[in-house]
Amino acid sequence: MLEKSMNLVRRTGLSAAALFLTALSPSGAAERPNILWLSAEDISPNFGCYGDPHAITPQVDALADEGMRFSHAFTSAGVCAPCRSSIITGMYQNAIGTHHMRCNATMPDWLKPFPLYLREAGYYCTNNSKTDYQFRKPSAATIWNESSSKADWKNRPDGSPFFAVYNFNGCHETGIESKEKYENVSAVLKDSERQDADKLTTLPPYYPDTPVVREDWKRNYELITALDHWVGEHIQKLKDSGLYEDTIIMFWSDHGVGLPRAKRWLYDSGTRIPLVVRIPEKFRVGEQGTPGSVNDALINSTDFGPTVMNLAGLPTPAHMHGQAILGEGLPAAREYVYGARDRMDERYDIIRAVRDKRYRYIRNFEATKPYYQYMNTPEKGATMREIRRLQKTGQLPEAAALFTAAHKPAEELYDLQTDPHEIHNLAEDPKFRAIKARMLEALTAWQRKIGDMGLIPESELERLVKTRGSTYEVLSREAEVLEEMTRAAVLASTGPEAFPELIQLVDSSNPTVRYWVSTGIGNFATEAGKAEQQILGKAVEDEVPAVKIAAARALCRSGKPETGLPVLIDELSSDNQWARLEAAIVLDELDETARPALPALQAALKNQPNKYIVRVANKAVNDLLGTQAVVE
Template sequence: MASTLVAVFCSLLAMAQNVDRPNILWIVSEDNNTDLIHSYGNAFATTPNIDKLATEGVRYTNAFSTAPVCAPSRHSLITGMYPPSMGTEHMRSTYPVPDFVKFFPRYLREAGYYTTNNSKKDYNTIDQLETWDESSDKATYKNRKPSQPFFAVFNLGVSHESSIHIRQDSLRHDPAKVPLPPYHPDTKEFREDWAQYYDKVETMDQQVGQLLKELEDQGLSDNTIVFYYADNGGVLPRSKRFMYESGLHVPLVIRLPAKYKGLSPHKAGTTTDRIVTFVDFAPTILSLTGIKIPQYMQGKAFLGTQQQPPRDYAYGFRGRMDERIDMSRALRDKRYRYIRNYLPHLPYGQHLIYLWQAASTRSWENEFRAGRLNEVQSVFWKPKPAEELYDVVADPYNINNLAGKPQYEKVLLRMRKDNHQWLTESRDIGFIPEAILYQRAQRAESLYTQAQQEKDMDRIIETAEMASSRDVKHLPEIINRLTDANPSVRYWAAVGCTVLREQSLVAKESLLKLLADSEMAVRIAGAEALYNIGEKQVAVRALGESLKSDNPFARLQALNVLQTIGDDALPALEQARSLIPADPKLEDYNARAAKTLIETVPNR
């Protein structure tokens, strides 16, 4: 009898606790930045449901994804961690996280919440199936027990990048009236892609309205905190995948019912310029639901009972994007965006098969090759500066780089210093070439654990900064580091020689020795540097041999270098062709890069 009474009491206590705990509804759209939302200042956009939600909630004017592409950003959302600390920055990857890192909805589930995901995951690591009670395109909070609180995610894919790949028969938004950003040429393809994307965002907004109506019809609005946000910017070229406002600045609207207004410092119907980023979302949800935030999380709760002081910066990163290797980091405060490019010899517009499915991308490339672009429109197709600095208030399109202007030197030096501090404090393992990371991932320890233990991390980052600076004063030390004990240091030293091109001729003998390096990533970087000082035959021979490696990311690195050298890549084409499977379903990033190489070498 006593045990029965205890059970009844515990059940009643749990029900009472559940009544007090808020439901959480996440509505996540794909690939749209703030410029596509009417309430963020674009009168051409048609988003009445999101705009209405903003009048009932709080609109965040400084919300940012951590990466300008979905999978790495979603990793931040689900873990509360920075992917460059975890080894999960590259698009895409499946490197595991340490055992102590749980996908955060699991904490809610363990606390009695009913957790559902409908339905995209794409977390850029090995899935944790115990995270959700339901995860499918049928998943719904309606299947929970009576009075059980829920955390429900609905992903709206209608606005995904792929939505502009096939032209619609008719368009609701007039292409002739589309506002074009100054970096895009005024072509038929751009106007139609833009108009079609505005249509897709309008449809997405209608789906937001349907989800909110369903919540209201269920009588749950007064007990449910609603988040609406986009998973990254996009979708036309120079937005998604790129480190500008267009790629990282996302809409975020949060509506708290009156009974939970004490969990937010902001009143309904207002805006806030507090900087929030995707690493902050997981700890914020735990804070809102009364669950202790794990110490390992790198984010800061901005709502709830465990709120933390505002952050000074939103940190962003860019690693490999599908088959194209690149690397940048970014800081954004309330006025300036700072971007550091670590492979500045590469153009922004590297040929990426998925990006080139958009007619606008192909049109832009054609206009560049025909010489019909102005200076601002041409920048995308040229090598990058080592550093970029933009006044986001005066220059929302990020086209006027202030990095070399004396009046902004103090800002530049401050953000450069703070970027370096972030990289070292966060143990950014992205500075280790992926071909080496891939080998390390076969060990028992996670890449996160290895990053914490990497004794040379500061030296690796320092070498990358010297290598990417384009400053010849660093050349003697760069040459010295070509023989460093750490392979990642040797890799970046070789990159530094590539960046300085002919000025690195004095490093020839040291670079030749790298062709016998124990690490394929270093051999390939050495071959690239040798090519750029005129040692073309020996370089191409080494690159072709690298395509025989059993390391897929070494092969990809070599393919990326071969893509930059035009007709000189001819001797390696047969080996590249062997990387393309007969069955297209088996195609991987090696195959994509090999296809592009074979199709674009002029005299193949």
């Protein structure tokens, strides 16, 4: 009956709710699964069921024994908010404008978060209680029947199936960083569930092996065990209510462990997550959910919403990038999964990644920036402080020192089979030339397909959205527009040998292309000649703030701060909040050259529209004054 109804939907365009009305028996008693999401923050697959020798996770392990474990599940970013925006919409964050951490995109009216489809179909949908969707409308109150710390599937009307989400925040990076939070969260542990930091054999090689770092690694394990207790409580609640065999359970994390070179990054350490699903026998399709089974399909977190919809009998909307991984009528398995990094807190770093089952390719669009830019939040962590300390004394082990480099390679390629920690970059190895070309082609095709707007400066996004109606509509989906932007961004990190090609793009009607032209000259400003200087002199008067700021940066770096600094100082008080941030970042990176801007930077410590401007200005001021930067 349901399949016939789905065919009817395809032929007639019936709504999701109408689909369910046609699928119900005359009594209205057709059985539909309840679906429970148990989500965690900031954890990698450090569980017994994933083979971790130190994990104490009996509840999740039992769930995997009764259900299925996905071995190749990944998130679309290495940080929570961009990921959660992609999960709730089924679309990549860099396609809809939610790619920057703590942004507030404007969604087009047609883009509906997937729980709305479930509600139309009669599901009672609750969220307890993290949102982090990065858009104003629709609001959480609209998306869910209830979204709060009191939201509970038990509040549903009699007979209604439920989709319920619960989030555990005890594993968040603050649980590792804060001794108080760590002790509070781990208070549920028995003595036998505690870890001995000295005996942990799984410390990644990109961390220095010191007692300080081992303490953080130990805390990660113990917080995961506390999470495991929480999972057990939710399972028991279902059993006590007699609904365990009526409910599909999905357990997952929003990204990898909350430590340096993991959270915020696109390596496996930042994007590979646990995903365990238990499907009661009456709801299984074929071999799906067979107890103790392992599924090695490539999964992206954009797939979570379409999967829930498919399990509930709903078709995946055509606009979604995700695809169902469970239920009837599955599409062909993915060949690749993708990830994007953009502004993380107060710093920009545009990175894109593609992974198949063996290799990961990374494109660093801002390769002239260091791996570890100074950001307030991660700098508070003990492991990051330890890395900084040992970096100053030259005592970092080789693998850890790689990620303290002042610049990144433009391309990275790793063989996960032989190099699971992604330490040995194969991008320049001739033996892997064909593999790199294949991965780059896949990445480029993905960016074109989804309309990747990450190359557009954030200040320009804010400027354009006022006239385009939504952030999604800022970028034309025409292939030539994306190609020109990508070409300019790649040239900008290539070197002074790319100046002739960059100059050819200087009169582009696309402000983003003009931005990358000035950025590219500024990246290698000491090599700029007369032609490049003339371009900067014109660009510094551009009507678009991002172009002016990039040109001013280049002028300051090429020995003309008297021309560039006034522009940057002026943009510190711009009406565009992201232009203020972009100007502050440039002044911070200019170090001593920015000293004449010190009064303006000090003034920027107050009355700002967002905290990130204050953070960057504070760092710049303290560096110029020779004082210790204040970490919030």
